[in-house]
Amino acid sequence: MKMRSITLALALLAATPALANKAFVSNERGNTITVVDTDTWEVITEFPGGNRPRGITLSPDGTKLYVCASDDNLVRVFDTETYKEIGTLPSGPDPELFVISSDGKHLYIANEDDNLVTVTDTEKGVVLAEVPVGVEPEGMGISPDEKWVVNTSETTNMAHFIDTSDYTIKHNVLVDQRPRYAQYTADGKRLFVSSEIGGTVSVMDIAPDGSPTLVTKIGFEVPGVLPEWLQPVGVKVTQDGNRIFVALGPANRVAVIDGESLEVLDYIIVGQRVWQLAFTPDEKYLLTTNGNSNDITVIDVAAEKAIKSVQVGQQPWGVVVTPN
Numbered sequence: 001m002k003m004r005s006i007t008l009a010l011a012l013l014a015a016t017p018a019l020a021n022k023a024f025v026s027n028e029r030g031n032t033i034t035v036v037d038t039d040t041w042e043v044i045t046e047f048p049g050g051n052r053p054r055g056i057t058l059s060p061d062g063t064k065l066y067v068c069a070s071d072d073n074l075v076r077v078f079d080t081e082t083y084k085e086i087g088t089l090p091s092g093p094d095p096e097l098f099v100i101s102s103d104g105k106h107l108y109i110a111n112e113d114d115n116l117v118t119v120t121d122t123e124k125g126v127v128l129a130e131v132p133v134g135v136e137p138e139g140m141g142i143s144p145d146e147k148w149v150v151n152t153s154e155t156t157n158m159a160h161f162i163d164t165s166d167y168t169i170k171h172n173v174l175v176d177q178r179p180r181y182a183q184y185t186a187d188g189k190r191l192f193v194s195s196e197i198g199g200t201v202s203v204m205d206i207a208p209d210g211s212p213t214l215v216t217k218i219g220f221e222v223p224g225v226l227p228e229w230l231q232p233v234g235v236k237v238t239q240d241g242n243r244i245f246v247a248l249g250p251a252n253r254v255a256v257i258d259g260e261s262l263e264v265l266d267y268i269i270v271g272q273r274v275w276q277l278a279f280t281p282d283e284k285y286l287l288t289t290n291g292n293s294n295d296i297t298v299i300d301v302a303a304e305k306a307i308k309s310v311q312v313g314q315q316p317w318g319v320v321v322t323p324n
Helices: 002-015
Strands: 022-027 032-037 043-048 053-058 064-069 074-079 085-090 095-100 106-111 116-121 126-132 137-142 148-153 158-163 168-174 179-184 190-195 200-206 212-219 235-237 243-247 253-258 264-269 274-279 285-290 295-300 305-311 316-321
Touching: 022 053, 022 064, 032 053, 053 095, 053 106, 064 095, 074 095, 085 116, 095 137, 106 137, 106 148, 116 137, 137 190, 148 179, 148 190, 158 179, 168 212, 179 235, 190 235, 235 274, 243 274, 253 274, 264 305, 285 316, 295 316
Parallel strands: 053 316, 137 179, 274 316
Antiparallel strands: 022 032, 022 316, 032 043, 053 064, 064 074, 074 085, 095 106, 106 116, 116 126, 137 148, 148 158, 158 168, 179 190, 190 200, 200 212, 235 243, 243 253, 253 264, 274 285, 285 295, 295 305
């Protein structure tokens, strides 16, 4: 009887489907968050996300969704199962984009209108530090060892390297006009910074002590597309570092770059005004937010081609996918 019970339990376990991941999309103009099932690519629901939701991230365990409600001047926190708002966090004025520490205790937030990076304790709900940076801070990146947070300032055209031990800037690197996003490789040895108006991605080698050296800039060229439309914004790098994907804004394309040679290999046509990017946890798919066509595009990473478009809310901005 005992063996039969064990066999039945194992059979039931095998028959239970794995829980699907969810993609959460912030809709800047619609003031909503759209939830998409990443198995079926169907919209599950849409819920209020505050006024002008942009930056979006998850707690490490995937139970909490953090949203930069830019026009509310705070971060809204939601339960990822019930979609109910469970609290707010101080963010400084006009939070735009942020990163979270691996333990989920710290948010590093770019405050576009106040030229600050705000460090918020998610457990105590208090501001730990305000770091003065360049004019119009936008992008935020965090090194894999979490010793450094990088902020990009749109008007100063710099990447600022903030030491997380004392919240002071230790390095500044001049990049091209209007830097938007900062992304480390998984090994922490390289950093990519996109410049929207400059039309380039700056590539920096990172020394063991965290100090950066600008080594090259990647440019883009697409036949039939005006150069001024090639506006790099979101950047994502595969865990093995073999591929870098760059959202090119109004060019309606995602560039595919070889991680070794840094050569542009291809351009994937997606929706209109592609902005931010997110991998599914297995890196099988890459999702893009397309602000002018009000959809997300699903890219098959191995095939390097778009396979699906999903309508979401009005002017999607950011996207994040729950962990496994």
